[in-house]
Amino acid sequence: MNTLRLIVPVALGIAVIVAWEFLVRHFGVPKFVLPAPSLIAADFVQEFPKLMAATWTTLRIVALAFALALVSGVAGAVLFSQSRIAELAFYPYAVILQVTPVVAIAPLIVLWVGYDHVERALLILAWIVAFFPILSGTTLGLKSADFNLIDLFRLYGASRWQILWRLRLPTALPYLLNAMKISGGLSLIGVIVAEFAAGTGSDTGLGWTIIESGNRLHIATMFAALAILSVLGIAIFFLLTGLEWLLLHRWHESAVTRER
Amino acid sequence: MDHKRPILQLSHIGKTFEGGLKAIADLSLGIGEGEFVSLLGPSGCGKSTVLRMVAGLLQPTAGIVEWPGGRPELGFVFQEPTLMPWADALANVRLPLQLEHVRRDEADARAAQALARVGLAGFERAYPRALSGGMKMRVSIARAVAANPKLLLMDEPFAALDELTRQALNDDLLKLWAEDGLTVIFVTHSVFESTYLSSRIVVLTPRPGAIGADIAMPPPHGRDRGYRLSPEFADNARKVSDALRAAMERRP
Numbered sequence: 001m002n003t004l005r006l007i008v009p010v011a012l013g014i015a016v017i018v019a020w021e022f023l024v025r026h027f028g029v030p031k032f033v034l035p036a037p038s039l040i041a042a043d044f045v046q047e048f049p050k051l052m053a054a055t056w057t058t059l060r061i062v063a064l065a066f067a068l069a070l071v072s073g074v075a076g077a078v079l080f081s082q083s084r085i086a087e088l089a090f091y092p093y094a095v096i097l098q099v100t101p102v103v104a105i106a107p108l109i110v111l112w113v114g115y116d117h118v119e120r121a122l123l124i125l126a127w128i129v130a131f132f133p134i135l136s137g138t139t140l141g142l143k144s145a146d147f148n149l150i151d152l153f154r155l156y157g158a159s160r161w162q163i164l165w166r167l168r169l170p171t172a173l174p175y176l177l178n179a180m181k182i183s184g185g186l187s188l189i190g191v192i193v194a195e196f197a198a199g200t201g202s203d204t205g206l207g208w209t210i211i212e213s214g215n216r217l218h219i220a221t222m223f224a225a226l227a228i229l230s231v232l233g234i235a236i237f238f239l240l241t242g243l244e245w246l247l248l249h250r251w252h253e254s255a256v257t258r259e260r
Numbered sequence: 261m262d263h264k265r266p267i268l269q270l271s272h273i274g275k276t277f278e279g280g281l282k283a284i285a286d287l288s289l290g291i292g293e294g295e296f297v298s299l300l301g302p303s304g305c306g307k308s309t310v311l312r313m314v315a316g317l318l319q320p321t322a323g324i325v326e327w328p329g330g331r332p333e334l335g336f337v338f339q340e341p342t343l344m345p346w347a348d349a350l351a352n353v354r355l356p357l358q359l360e361h362v363r364r365d366e367a368d369a370r371a372a373q374a375l376a377r378v379g380l381a382g383f384e385r386a387y388p389r390a391l392s393g394g395m396k397m398r399v400s401i402a403r404a405v406a407a408n409p410k411l412l413l414m415d416e417p418f419a420a421l422d423e424l425t426r427q428a429l430n431d432d433l434l435k436l437w438a439e440d441g442l443t444v445i446f447v448t449h450s451v452f453e454s455t456y457l458s459s460r461i462v463v464l465t466p467r468p469g470a471i472g473a474d475i476a477m478p479p480p481h482g483r484d485r486g487y488r489l490s491p492e493f494a495d496n497a498r499k500v501s502d503a504l505r506a507a508m509e510r511r512p
């Protein structure tokens with residue numbers, strides 16, 4: 001079953017690539033419209049240093065934005081769980097920040113941080129995108145603690161801090177991990193969209209590489225950058241899914257594999 | 261019948277919830293050390309409300325809760341096992357001790373001992389997910405007795421279990437009661453369970469909850485299957501059943 005799950009999609013992927021190669025050659029499709037896979041591979045090798053540098057630039061900002069979103073999202077959720085006033089005051093603004101398209105805020109952010117620090121603008125824009133799922137997921141999780149367990153803690157004179165640390169945070173963990181999976185992908189999307197809107201400054205990231213190659217009709221490079229982006233997205237997802245399994249498999253229902 | 265020192269005194273307790281629902285009205289009840297008291301009544305008559313007021317989880321809107329000998333260490337068992345799913349059996353039982361800042365190694369030892377007392381030695385590392393309903397309830401009881409309470413409050417703890425498991429747990433509970441010299445307040449709506457377990461049965465009338473009958477039972481030492489099948493048990497159960505019926509008919 002498991003090997004089948006691997007073989008079938010891989011076989012389909014290979015078949016599509018072979019058909020693509022064949023059709024492009026057979027119909028003589030120009031390479032600035034749709035380059036053949038072999039050409040993309042050759043370009044990937046040729047442009048390897050440039051692509052890797054761009055990957056590193058993008059990935060660095062993605063990782064930073066995600067870490068920032070994680071820390072600030074959890075901190076915000078903890079604050080909300082402790083202070084109803086804070087939640088009433090800040091939550092609507094978090095929602096407004098979330099529903100405003102990043103592309104629309106990008107010029108403003110770039111203006112504010114200055115054109116010398118475009119990287120910071122990217123970081124802020126990606127953070128805006130990645131922050132909200134963590135905040136709302138963790139907030140929900142912190143509120144989902146079993147009422148009877150809360151009573152039990154109170155019966156034994158537990159402090160707010162003990163209830164937070166020993167009860168609310170563990171309850172929120174599955175919610176947080178799920179939010180991280182969404183937010184991890186969003187940080188990547190956020191950085192790319194921000195690059196489209198703001199450029200990358202001195203270092204070129206993958207998003208800007210795509211725009212640039214498009215302008216110069218280097219479609220093969222564009223495809224190579226796209227392929228790298230997909231791989232990054234998949235890697236982020238699997239990494240976070242692995243983390244989720246690691247932390248939950250012993251106790252959480254979602255991670256149960258029932259013996260039959 | 262017995263002249264035990266009073267441990268708890270409820271005087272003219274009333275509870276009106278926000279929204280105006282009068283759950284309990286003018287309820288007075290004294291409980292002596294070492295008693296096994298069942299609170300018996302139909303669903304919705306305020307049994308849980310009384311228990312939560314005794315535990316201090318809910319404030320009465322009238323009357324006072326007094327502890328003549330000082331507030332003792334309490335244990336609480338809910339209808340559901342109410343375990344932390346992320347913690348194994350040992351960590352669940354250890355919780356009250358940790359909240360009271362008992363040293364970790366001592367807490368571990370006491371928690372392991374409590375698990376052994378409810379027949380779960382060897383299951384220290386098992387997560388709730390891997391335990392049956394009866395075993396989870398045993399963990400819950402172990403957690404309640406781990407901190408050496410003097411007064412054990414139980415809110416229909418065995419209502420969700422099958423009859424055999426329930427009887428086994430009834431016997432285990434009586435053993436703990438006798439060994440530890442516990443005082444127990446046991447909420448149930450089962451005539452038979454309360455007859456089997458109690459030294460005293462307090463019947464509550466519904467809406468608003470007040471005391472309908474206060475029946476003394478023979479002390480529940482050394483009860484076993486034989487008692488369940490004895491004519492004496494049948495007589496006692498009938499007495500309780502009649503009192504419950506009378507209490508329900510007295511509703512306004």
Ligand SMILES: Nc1ncnc2c1ncn2[C@@H]1O[C@H](COP(=O)(O)OP(=O)(O)OP(=O)(O)O)[C@@H](O)[C@H]1O
Binds near residue numbers: 278301310
């Ligand atoms: N927090 C609350 N707010 C408002 N009403 C409540 C609240 N808790 C309980 N009640 C009401 O008080 C009454 C008594 O409830 P309680 O849970 O004490 O009954 P019970 O005897 O334990 O019932 P059961 O056997 O079904 O558990 C019910 O009518 C219930 O709806």
Ligand SMILES: [Mg+2]
Binds near residue numbers: 415
């Ligand atoms: Mg109840």
